[in-house]
Amino acid sequence: MIIRRTAQAVLIGLLGVIILPGTPPAGADETTENLRMQLVLDVSGSMREPDMNGQTRMAVAQRAFNEVVDAVPAGTDLGIRVLGATYPGDDKALGCQDTQQIVPVGPVDRDQAKAAIASLRPTGFTPIGLALREAAKDLGSGETARRIVLITDGEDTCAPPDPCDVARELAAQGTRLIVDTLGLTLDDKVRQQLVCIAGATGGTYTTAQSADQLADRINQLVDRAQDTYTQTPELVTGSTDCTAAPLLAAGVYTDRERFEEHRWYRVPIRADQELRASVSIALDRPVNRDYGILLRAVHPNGRELVRGTDAGSGRTDVLSTGLRWSAGPEDDRTDGTDQADGTDQADDTDRADDTDGTADLAGTPSAAVPTAAGVEPPPAEVCLVVSNSFAAAGAAGDAPGMPIELTVDLVAASPTPESPGLGRGWLLLIVLSLAGLVTGVLAGWLTRWWTTVWKES
């Protein structure tokens, strides 16, 4: 009895080992680059307004900056750039060139930074667009995300260029750049402009009405950046068809897609692997109310394998969808290929090219050729195509395209289960009990009958 019970426990223990719990996402690879961040402060004439609990906006900003400089964590390269700080005249051409970096991007020298902050006096114009361009240059290019925190109390007085367009253009330049904006007034035009700048780069907009609010928010932005700046996707450019599409390994990618554009990618895959892909498209400009996104996995011969789609309306940051696909067991892949073969010639040449080109590239000529039995071998690679149904609202054009984030993962395929083999529920117990009872009664009767027969003989 004990032996049997132990054996059972061992068996069940063995089964327990097999169960995998859900795990949280893994962290990104470590990088050696410091977080690079720049604060851009408006020092234009309007900062003289004493409308923040009796203090001037400038005084509040200075106090908040001092707190931020004190709180900057180690490993952060923080710079400070000002705009409208030096030119007091009325010449717009000169005033709109007025932006300087007062603290270079690097490990913070607290005394030097505080002295520079203390010397600021509200003076000139508000060339936000130019300041953003210069700030992006200060931060340089590199593998990690760059952050700009723009603090201003007034709208850009130097447009064109519209600072919102400048922000979108900077964000499209390759290095990931996020602009968070802080407004020191509740003015409608300022807010609209700052919301637009933040939205164009995936940043946030906040109003700040006191030094504490301002300092807390900047510190929060520094903290957030600290946690997340390393997770930058690889830049990739999808092509217009599958043949020339870039080959992707597992990982995170970013691309740009215009309205109603299709972007193709290819993923090499083995028969025992499952492809997982997800895509997000960011709404970095005003778009019409209703919109959609479609991600399809396509066989190199043109057959759609699976699609993921989502649609929405109204205010949102990204629209996302995803899909899973695996080849499945061999006997599921029969049929259909013979007919497809027959119609191939009638199809457009594009498709035939696809098949040939990809088969050569992957070094597996059999990928698109059905075997005699009509069993289609699994494709050596799967094409992914991302398309969208956004439409522009207002003046924002479709260039540069909207940012896409594409995640590709290859994992072991999960086979279709056989039926569980074990039962469950009260009905099962009743059926088994009745079956046992009936068997017992029958066995009893048989025994009795047999005993009687044996006795009589």
Add this chain to the structure above:
Amino acid sequence: MTRRTFRLTRTGLAVGAAGAAVLLVATPAAADGPTPAPAEATLTKAGTSFLTAAAVHIDQPVRVSAATGEYLYWSFPAQAGQTSSIAATVTLADPATRSGASTWTIDVFDGLRRRQPCTAGMQAPVGSATDRQVQAGCVLRQVRAWAEPWSADPLPGTYYVRLSVTDLPEQDLGLPVQVELRVSADVSGDTSPEGGRLEAPLTPTVRQGAVLTSDAVAGDPAAAGQVSEESWWDGVVGWFSGWLPGLTSRWIWTVAGGVLAAVGGVVGFGLTRRPRPRTDPAAAG
């Protein structure tokens, strides 16, 4: 008679012992799932995108200050059989500074960023111009152990929560808000009704991608994905996992059914036994 009773008692003991063995082994396995962190310190962070979503444990309190209009992301793990519910409280800015009603929405996505429907809860509550607080909630579908790749069924892995304001007067953007959130979970019922199992949870990769050249793919099979090196032990475990269903309540039900059938058999056999006269010593004598 006494002998029969004794036999039945022994059978009952065997059933109890077997059941206890199953339960003893089953209990810790069920317990380590939904509540992993013993010390639940309040999380004061939120991410701003899928990639940067802040990870929360089940039942861990979250409290962050944010700006109206921000998109706040969190992620939490879910296992097969788990029904997760999310409750969020948004403390709005002073009504004097606000100009109208705002709609707050909880969106939930799985590890593949596929939208997940809520089966209950106020997913998109509206806070009027005078409200100080808005409460939002969402109860998700029960996570299944396995689903066809073509289906949108919820699977084990990471889930994302996005809290944002989806409709508001434009001039209310940027005002400060306080957000509290809690994800709770309930694991019950049959965790694997189909008997299948997802080989890898839907946990998205966050590492940077790499564009391959065609030569690299042809020459290096590893480029097509990670090559798993299997030891003989993995092979044995794999064989068992392919052949035997995992540790589910079905084992208990089935074993109990078998025991009941055996008891039923003994009882049925007993019913047909010839009564007294045969065994009565007086009659025999």
